Amino acid sequence: MISIREPWLYLAPTLLFIFLLVLVPLITGITYAFYDFDLISGTKEFVGLDQFTRILSEDALFTKSLLNTLFWTSASLFFQFTLGLLLALILNSGFRGIQLVQPVLFIPWAVPSFLIGLMWVWMFNPVTGPLPYIFEAIGILNEPENILSDPDLAMWGPIVANIWFGIPFFTIMLLAALRSIPNDIYEATSIDGISGLQAFRHITVPLIAPTIIITLLIRAIWISNFAEIIIVMTNGGPANSTQIVATYIYDTAYQKMDFGYASVISIALLSLLMIYGLILGRIRQKMTTYF
Amino acid sequence: MLNKSKYAFIMGFLIFTLFPVLWMLKISLTPDRLLFSEGITAWPSEITFQHYYSVLVEGSIPDYFLNSFIVSFSTAAMVTVIACLAGYGLSRFSFKGRTAIMTILLITQMFPIVMIIAPIYNVLTYINLVDHIAGLVLVYTAFNLPFACFLMQSFFDGSPVELEEAAMIDGYTRFQALEKVTLPLCLPGIGATLGFVFTAAWSELLFALMFINRQSQMTFPAGIMNFVTKFSVDWGQMAAAMILALIPVCIFFSYIQKFIVQGLTAGALKG
Numbered sequence: 001m002i003s004i005r006e007p008w009l010y011l012a013p014t015l016l017f018i019f020l021l022v023l024v025p026l027i028t029g030i031t032y033a034f035y036d037f038d039l040i041s042g043t044k045e046f047v048g049l050d051q052f053t054r055i056l057s058e059d060a061l062f063t064k065s066l067l068n069t070l071f072w073t074s075a076s077l078f079f080q081f082t083l084g085l086l087l088a089l090i091l092n093s094g095f096r097g098i099q100l101v102q103p104v105l106f107i108p109w110a111v112p113s114f115l116i117g118l119m120w121v122w123m124f125n126p127v128t129g130p131l132p133y134i135f136e137a138i139g140i141l142n143e144p145e146n147i148l149s150d151p152d153l154a155m156w157g158p159i160v161a162n163i164w165f166g167i168p169f170f171t172i173m174l175l176a177a178l179r180s181i182p183n184d185i186y187e188a189t190s191i192d193g194i195s196g197l198q199a200f201r202h203i204t205v206p207l208i209a210p211t212i213i214i215t216l217l218i219r220a221i222w223i224s225n226f227a228e229i230i231i232v233m234t235n236g237g238p239a240n241s242t243q244i245v246a247t248y249i250y251d252t253a254y255q256k257m258d259f260g261y262a263s264v265i266s267i268a269l270l271s272l273l274m275i276y277g278l279i280l281g282r283i284r285q286k287m288t289t290y291f
Numbered sequence: 292m293l294n295k296s297k298y299a300f301i302m303g304f305l306i307f308t309l310f311p312v313l314w315m316l317k318i319s320l321t322p323d324r325l326l327f328s329e330g331i332t333a334w335p336s337e338i339t340f341q342h343y344y345s346v347l348v349e350g351s352i353p354d355y356f357l358n359s360f361i362v363s364f365s366t367a368a369m370v371t372v373i374a375c376l377a378g379y380g381l382s383r384f385s386f387k388g389r390t391a392i393m394t395i396l397l398i399t400q401m402f403p404i405v406m407i408i409a410p411i412y413n414v415l416t417y418i419n420l421v422d423h424i425a426g427l428v429l430v431y432t433a434f435n436l437p438f439a440c441f442l443m444q445s446f447f448d449g450s451p452v453e454l455e456e457a458a459m460i461d462g463y464t465r466f467q468a469l470e471k472v473t474l475p476l477c478l479p480g481i482g483a484t485l486g487f488v489f490t491a492a493w494s495e496l497l498f499a500l501m502f503i504n505r506q507s508q509m510t511f512p513a514g515i516m517n518f519v520t521k522f523s524v525d526w527g528q529m530a531a532a533m534i535l536a537l538i539p540v541c542i543f544f545s546y547i548q549k550f551i552v553q554g555l556t557a558g559a560l561k562g
Contacts, residue, residue: 006465010380011392013373014436021433022399025410032409087304090297101301103545105308107537110544112494114512115533119311128318128526130331164307172548225403228496232516250405254501259409266406273401 032263051264069244073224076162084170092178109168117232120161124148148234151241158230173215177208217280245269319530342531352532355514362424362510363492366431370439370488378443396437408501424508430498435488446480486547490540
């Protein structure tokens with residue numbers, strides 16, 4: 001009764017959209033890497049692998065943006081996750097007024113990322129925002145300056161904005177994981193006289209660990225590609241101190257109009273992410289057999 | 292004791308979450324002449340609604356709002372319908388090519404979007420939809436589909452096949468069984484998908500900046516960024532526009548957030 005074609009009928013609209021608007025452009029975009037675009041004449045010339053040697057041998061900015069990407073991703077992820085977990089545990093334990101507080105705490109996730117960027121730009125600006133004065137008062141800064149214009153500190157601006165935005169994501173994921181643990185397990189342990197902390201350590205953690213690890217690893221890919229907040233807040237500056245690979249691609253393609261080289265950087269980033277993805281797949285397989 | 296520290300943490304989270312938003316609200320209500328003369332204060336000595344008036348009546352912000360609403364709503368509706376079908380297909384059938392499709396869907400989530408803005412521009416030129424919100428809807432639909440498919444698939448995985456099979460034995464076609472039996476069970480999932488996609492489309496900036504030049508077709512994010520570059524000094528109006536932009540997503544999101552947690556719990560239970 002089930003024909004071979006039937007599943008394909010359900011999938012056809014999705015595949016059509018993805019083929020025409022994602023895969024075809026992706027392949028076209030990859031071919032750009034072999035061309036040198038001339039902005040003035042509007043022509044492109046086939047240059048083979050020339051631009052690939054450039055990225056490997058003489059592009060110090062690529063290396064720098066790669067290191068910045070690592071810092072941006074790991075710092076954002078670390079704080080989003082630890083604070084998100086803390087909040088999920090508190091919300092899961094329940095308290096008076098939770099119905100009111102929970103939606104408020106989830107608001108940042110619904111705020112468009114360009115607005116988040118703009119909002120925090122104002123917060124860090126000594127003309128419009130309170131943060132420089134607060135930082136001075138608690139001794140982080142010597143004078144109320146804008147950290148976004150200080151190459152040593154600038155990256156923390158977008159990171160704080162990203163933390164603000166990302167906590168609810170982890171809270172929601174972890175809350176869902178916590179709630180999916182059947183209550184009878186805890187009831188059984190309370191009969192056996194196990195304390196709350198022990199129950200957390202020996203029941204909660206092992207049960208939600210797989211979800212947590214996978215979510216973290218997938219989220220890392222997403223954050224490393226997440227350029228909007230940085231583009232709005234610092235546009236990669238000052239002195240490229242907040243340039244991550246994704247903003248570097250944006251800059252190369254749409255400020256310098258060098259589509260060819262932008263595509264080369266994209267391919268480099270994509271390859272690195274693919275390697276990461278393969279490792280991730282391995283970990284995932286291991287975990288399903290382990291837990 | 293434990294309770295006390297719990298409330299202290301909640302207060303901390305609340306302050307961190309609300310502080311920037313309230314600060315925006317403050318700036319939006321501060322009269323221009325007080326903004327700089329009073330310096331950084333917790334609250335201005337007098338407030339004004341002038342900025343809201345200017346934004347809502349004088350500028351093109353209401354048009355941007357309308358465009359964003361049309362774009363986000365159409366995208367959410369299209370994605371949800373299409374992803375329902377695909378999620379169902381992926382959940383209920385095992386067939387040759389299934390793994391390949393899953394892999395393709397995953398790969399689309401991995402590369403930087405900035406890489407393919409130019410090629411997509413060419414596709415849109417080809418179908419004559421550059422500089423038109425319909426073009427944006429198509430692009431947003433394509434980019435939101437993979438995640439929505441995974442989400443819907445996990446909801447279908449979580450709803451019992453047996454009910455559907457029983458309905459089919461009773462003479463329903465598979466499609467009728469899906470419509471009458473399974474879809475109603477997956478309503479929270481459908482709500483979550485709608486919400487995810489709506490907020491994603493409402494927030495998207497880069498495509499909107501690159502594909503739209505005409506004022507009449509601009510979505511809210513692109514319009515606001517335009518505003519920033521044009522009138523970078525008008526803090527009050529910008530803050531007012533930003534606060535206004537927050538209202539629809541916040542209402543929508545606080546309504547659907549419980550479905551999302553519910554939905555994810557259902558998905559997690561199964562997998």
